Amino acid sequence: MHEVSIAQSLMDVVFETAKNNGAKKVNKVFVKIGRLQAVESSPLMFAFDALKDGTIAEEGELIIDNVPLTGKCIDCGHENTFEQIFMQCPKCGSHAVKILTGEELQITEIEVD
Template sequence: MHEASIAQNILDIAIDTAKQNDAKIIKKVFVKIGKLAAVDINSLLFAFDALKEGTIAENSTLEVEEVLIKGECEECGFINNYDGYFFSCKNCNSLNVKIIEGEELNITEIEVE
């Protein structure tokens, strides 16, 4: 289950960042996850809640923003959102579509006290 290791990573980074900023309590952690990262959000939240016990993030919540898949056609430059794993340009039908968004997994903000 790779959601557990992702949750652990997020937690580690959040705790390190909070400590570097002399924060005592983490309240919220915001993450952006692209649809292509293939992360099951419910599993991630579940793992995060289990792993945060006993840390300064114990009472924090994980706020997940899902990022749609965005592709740019290399033939005609058309940019479109894609839902799923088959990419063909909706303007010219080319299969030469470059993914420009949707693979990311980033912590965007950490709310501390």
Template structure:
């Protein structure tokens, strides 16, 4: 379950950012998770709730924004947001497409409580 190592890295980022901004705690953590990122949201939430104890994010709420797959067709130029997880262009049917978004996970924002 790679979500544990992802959360450990996420908590390191959170701790560093909180320290740099003299925050006494973090109240909200917002992450963006692409549907092709390989991250399972329910496992990420479970890992976050387990590992946040004893950290500056101990009382933080985790908000996960799921990012849909967005592709661009290299044949017709159409950009599409896909409901299904395939690379087929809905405009012309080509498979000559490129992923624009939906394959990454990143820390989007934090709410900090400062002294």
């Protein structure tokens, strides 16, 4: 499952960061996930909860910020939100659309004690 390997790599970053900061406990983990990553929030949280058991992040909470897919038309400059990667400018019909957001998959903040 896609979400399990993502949760695993998030955890690696969380543990590494907690260790480097001499943290005793991880309280909150904020992640930004772009629409293009095709990650479902609930299986990701489920995987995170399974992996955190018995670790420094046992009581940690995963807070997901879902970032929509947005793009800017290279031909007419129109910005729009899109549902999928095959982006077409609704204003001029061009397919030359540059992705602005939606590719994110990153931890933005880790709250520790």
